[in-house]
Amino acid sequence: MFAYAARRLALIPLTLFGIMAINFVIVQFAPGGPVEQVLARLEGSNPEAAQRVSGGGGETLALRRPLNREGTTGAYRGAQGLDPAFIKDIEKQFGFDRPAHERFWKMLKSYAVFDFGTSFYRDVSVVGLIVEKMPVSISLGLWSTLIIYLVSVPLGIAKARRDGSGFDVASSWAVIVGYAVPGFLFAILLIVVFAGGKYFAWFPLRGLTSPNWESLGTAAKVADYFWHLTLPVTALVIGGFAGLTMLTKNSFLEEINKQYVVTARAKGLTESRVMYGHVFRNAMLLIVAGFPAALVGILFTGSILIEIIFSLDGIGLLGYEAVVNRDYPVMFGTLYMFSLLGLVLNLISDLTYHFVDPRIDFGKREG
Numbered sequence: 001m002f003a004y005a006a007r008r009l010a011l012i013p014l015t016l017f018g019i020m021a022i023n024f025v026i027v028q029f030a031p032g033g034p035v036e037q038v039l040a041r042l043e044g045s046n047p048e049a050a051q052r053v054s055g056g057g058g059e060t061l062a063l064r065r066p067l068n069r070e071g072t073t074g075a076y077r078g079a080q081g082l083d084p085a086f087i088k089d090i091e092k093q094f095g096f097d098r099p100a101h102e103r104f105w106k107m108l109k110s111y112a113v114f115d116f117g118t119s120f121y122r123d124v125s126v127v128g129l130i131v132e133k134m135p136v137s138i139s140l141g142l143w144s145t146l147i148i149y150l151v152s153v154p155l156g157i158a159k160a161r162r163d164g165s166g167f168d169v170a171s172s173w174a175v176i177v178g179y180a181v182p183g184f185l186f187a188i189l190l191i192v193v194f195a196g197g198k199y200f201a202w203f204p205l206r207g208l209t210s211p212n213w214e215s216l217g218t219a220a221k222v223a224d225y226f227w228h229l230t231l232p233v234t235a236l237v238i239g240g241f242a243g244l245t246m247l248t249k250n251s252f253l254e255e256i257n258k259q260y261v262v263t264a265r266a267k268g269l270t271e272s273r274v275m276y277g278h279v280f281r282n283a284m285l286l287i288v289a290g291f292p293a294a295l296v297g298i299l300f301t302g303s304i305l306i307e308i309i310f311s312l313d314g315i316g317l318l319g320y321e322a323v324v325n326r327d328y329p330v331m332f333g334t335l336y337m338f339s340l341l342g343l344v345l346n347l348i349s350d351l352t353y354h355f356v357d358p359r360i361d362f363g364k365r366e367g
Contacts, residue, residue, distance in 0.1 A: 008347045012340070017108070019339045020332065024104050027328070033096075034120050034326045107332065116333030121325060126333035129318060136208055136314035139229060140303045144236035145291070152241045153287065156248025161275065163253060175242045183239025184305040190231045191309070203231050206311035232310045236303060244287070251283040288352050 091097050098106075110117065116126035124132075159168050191197045195205045204210070208228050213221060255261065256279060264274045304316035315334065322330035 005347065005351065008350070012343050012347075015343055016336065016339055020108065020111070020336065021104070023332070023335060024100075024107075027331075028100055030326075034328060111333075111336050116336070117329040119330050120327045126329050129330060130315060130334065130337060133313060133315045133318045136307070136312050137303060137316055139208065139225075140232060140236060140306065140312070140314065143229060143233050144240065144303075147233065147237050148241045148244055149291070151237065152244035153248050153284075155241075156245045157252055157275070159245070159249040160252035160256060161271075163249075171245075175245050178238050179242035181239070183235050184309060186238045187232065187235035187306055187309045190235055195231060204228050208312060232303075232306045232312060235306055235309075248283075248287055251286050252279060255279045255283045288349075291349065291352070 088097070095103060114127065116130075118125050119129060122129070155171060159171055162168050190203075191205060193199050195201065195203050204227065208225065209221075210216075210224050210228070213224055216224060252275075256275075261274060261279060264278050265271075269277070303312075303314060304320055306312070307314045307317040318330065319334040319338075321327070322334065
């Protein structure tokens with residue numbers, strides 16, 4: 001198994017290279033790059049003025065040259081009337097004065113030492129932005145995933161043991177509703193009912209902590225933190241527990257009908273001993289293997305709309321804004337981090353398979 005893990009680790013740089021290369025090539029053909037956006041913002045301002053171009057929480061200074069109203073359109077539709085020399089200055093400021101292949105290799109060399117550069121539109125390093133936003137997304141992802149597993153696994157086991165009963169039918173309706181309705185709609189409903197939207201104002205509408213959080217005691221800080229997390233985590237849990245519940249039920253049903261379970265019951269073992277001593281380990285393999293994917297999904301994709309609705313400034317929202325604003329350092333930096341984390345978690349998933357059931361050895365299967 002050690003050799004298998006070593007091979008997988010060796011493949012991570014090659015996989016990252018492929019992911020970054022494909023996305024870099026796609027971005028080169030995408031319209032509306034950062035230079036075009038800056039020129040569009042500058043167009044129409046005072047001819048001799050210096051323009052501060054804002055993006056998100058920061059800003060960067062772009063100096064204007066005299067406009068040539070008789071002049072050239074340059075390479076960008078939004079640059080009509082701008083001095084070509086000024087356009088070249090903007091391209092140099094963003095690093096687009098170099099060929100694409102040189103920019104790509106420079107990016108890879110920097111990323112190899114986790115140097116992601118500085119945001120185009122904020123005077124902050126990309127690493128600093130990621131570190132600043134990560135606590136919000138980690139809070140949402142970890143607590144949501146933990147609660148989803150704590151709810152879905154016992155519920156799925158109970159449904160499997162009572163297959164076809166009234167409890168199974170009733171809980172299936174709840175699962176269907178949770179699966180059919182998107183999490184962001186539940187989030188809006190929670191706001192309307194519990195966050196002062198129409199009925200009650202029991203929970204805060206925005207942020208992860210209160211404005212006076214720093215002045216609170218330790219116990220009050222913990223309570224305030226969970227008070228702010230309650231509604232967004234509830235929205236994620238309601239929208240995410242359905243699939244895992246049905247996966248758990250089906251996994252246990254498949255194992256319950258196998259011959260070794262019949263033999264264990266014939267030996268006089270109790271139902272709980274059969275379920276948790278024999279069935280549980282085999283049925284949980286598929287569920288355990290899905291944990292890293294579930295965590296990544298909630299951490300980086302499923303929480304984007306939740307972050308927007310509850311005004312939570314997390315890593316998902318940061319990546320989304322970077323794509324919209326064509327903030328390439330932030331966009332590629334977050335892509336690199338997400339991809340690396342996903343590859344590592346997939347390896348951890350395989351190792352967890354082996355830990356849960358030592359009979360599974362991916363190294364021998366490859367051999």
